[in-house]
Amino acid sequence: MKDNYSVVIFYSTSAAIRAESLAQKVNLKVKLIPVPRHLSSDCGICLQFNNKDQQSIKEILVEKKIEYDDIYEI
Amino acid sequence: MIYLDNAATSYPKPKEVGQAMMYFLEKVGATPGRSSHRLSIESARILYQARESLAELFNVDDPLRIIFTLNVTEALNLTLKGLLWPGDQVITSSIEHNSVMRPLRELEKRGVEVKVVPCSSQGVLDPVDLERAIKKNTKLIVLNHGSNVIGSLIPITVVGEMAKRHHILFLVDTAQTAGCYPLDIKKDNIDLLAFTGHKALYGPPGTGGLVIGERVNTKKLIPLKVGGTGSHSEFEEQPDFLPDIYESGTSNIVGLNGLKEGVRFVLAEGVDKIHQHEKNLIIRLIERLKEIPEVTLYGGDYRKEQVAVVSFNLKDKWPSEVGMRLDEEYDIMCRVGLHCSPATHKTIGTFPRGTVRFSMSWFNTLEEVDQAIMAIRDIAKGA
Numbered sequence: 001m002k003d004n005y006s007v008v009i010f011y012s013t014s015a016a017i018r019a020e021s022l023a024q025k026v027n028l029k030v031k032l033i034p035v036p037r038h039l040s041s042d043c044g045i046c047l048q049f050n051n052k053d054q055q056s057i058k059e060i061l062v063e064k065k066i067e068y069d070d071i072y073e074i
Numbered sequence: 075m076i077y078l079d080n081a082a083t084s085y086p087k088p089k090e091v092g093q094a095m096m097y098f099l100e101k102v103g104a105t106p107g108r109s110s111h112r113l114s115i116e117s118a119r120i121l122y123q124a125r126e127s128l129a130e131l132f133n134v135d136d137p138l139r140i141i142f143t144l145n146v147t148e149a150l151n152l153t154l155k156g157l158l159w160p161g162d163q164v165i166t167s168s169i170e171h172n173s174v175m176r177p178l179r180e181l182e183k184r185g186v187e188v189k190v191v192p193c194s195s196q197g198v199l200d201p202v203d204l205e206r207a208i209k210k211n212t213k214l215i216v217l218n219h220g221s222n223v224i225g226s227l228i229p230i231t232v233v234g235e236m237a238k239r240h241h242i243l244f245l246v247d248t249a250q251t252a253g254c255y256p257l258d259i260k261k262d263n264i265d266l267l268a269f270t271g272h273k274a275l276y277g278p279p280g281t282g283g284l285v286i287g288e289r290v291n292t293k294k295l296i297p298l299k300v301g302g303t304g305s306h307s308e309f310e311e312q313p314d315f316l317p318d319i320y321e322s323g324t325s326n327i328v329g330l331n332g333l334k335e336g337v338r339f340v341l342a343e344g345v346d347k348i349h350q351h352e353k354n355l356i357i358r359l360i361e362r363l364k365e366i367p368e369v370t371l372y373g374g375d376y377r378k379e380q381v382a383v384v385s386f387n388l389k390d391k392w393p394s395e396v397g398m399r400l401d402e403e404y405d406i407m408c409r410v411g412l413h414c415s416p417a418t419h420k421t422i423g424t425f426p427r428g429t430v431r432f433s434m435s436w437f438n439t440l441e442e443v444d445q446a447i448m449a450i451r452d453i454a455k456g457a
Contacts, residue, residue, distance in 0.1 A: 017115075
């Protein structure tokens with residue numbers, strides 16, 4: 001079965017990098033990618049993750065108080 | 075060659091510092107946080123890792139509450155000029171560096187009330203005197219943690235607790251202590267911790283920053299400069315979130331990658347171990363200096379905690395003459411004069427003559443201390 005992905009859109013690159021670092025520390029597979037053209041963003045990169053990890057990603061964002069714009073399925 | 079001018083800039087640096095700087099120039103190169111290609115992302119990661127290392131060192135939960143500046147002077151200017159307005163009172167001590175005194179004297183002309191609490195001639199600040207100076211309009215206490223002239227320490231934990239109790243913000247200048255003396259923003263109740271990269275953090279010159287504690291409302295700390303941040307680019311107003319609000323323009327990422335390695339070196343060796351080594355050096359240096367009759371030492375009881383900085387004078391000799399002879403005849407580098415701190419020299423009674431200052435780092439040895447003592451003995455005897 002093909003994997004399905006979502007992305008977190010951030011206001012700043014620093015927040016995106018921090019989210020990547022924290023996700024990698026708990027072995028979540030994530031990737032920083034340019035923001036897909038149909039989504040608007042303040043900073044140029046977003047964090048892509050596997051949909052099955054949605055809950056874990058959200059927990060990191062909330063627990064570490066990382067400000068983000070939104071999460072979109074791509 | 076013996077280098078005893080580490081309170082100005084530490085030298086040598088761990089080899090990883092230069093390697094990391096070269097690595098950045100050769101392999102990464104790009105601006106952090108702007109473009110979305112792989113090199114720009116890598117550059118942003120480096121910046122984040124530098125914040126992460128410092129967060130570990132100072133016990134900061136969110137690395138994004140650490141912002142980078144050119145040096146501690148810029149971090150102090152940002153805080154003082156961004157926070158204090160006419161009608162506010164600020165309390166400081168009489169052993170501050172000009173990096174604090176000059177911005178404060180400038181602000182004073184604009185209507186900020188500046189209260190300088192005197193320290194003893196040994197550089198000791200009594201927190202009771204400080205508490206007595208607190209008024210209704212006191213907004214900030216700013217203190218130099220470790221004296222760059224005599225190495226004495228301010229009891230920041232006590233002052234931090236006091237500031238918190240009075241709902242006043244506490245800014246600490248850690249130029250002489252970050253990296254060589256334990257610092258913990260939570261335990262020490264520090265709201266704003268200004269640091270420089272090129273001293274005991276073993277980074278290159280041109281690096282420094284500010285830790286912004288949870289009690290600080292960033293809406294009330296106005297940026298010193300605004301400009302491009304790579305974020306909020308559709309707006310012509312400065313973004314209001316950390317760290318972007320205080321970091322405009324492409325940062326010194328080459329230097330900051332070096333600083334990252336310097337901080338990692340400090341973390342790997344351990345601040346306590348570094349402090350103990352420097353304490354061994356300074357105790358030996360002071361004990362030997364005391365044995366030379368022509369030497370006048372400044373400062374307090376050196377058995378107590380202090381940083382590895384000492385000031386002294388030789389009978390009938392100008393500091394400049396001593397410094398030149400140490401350099402030219404003995405291959406020893408130190409700093410003489412007023413050390414950018416006329417306030418301290420007035421406090422210890424050496425203004426305007428100044429002193430000879432020796433300051434050490436992790437890389438100095440007891441043998442070097444002994445050689446420096448032999449040189450001072452020679453010069454003192456007029457040899």
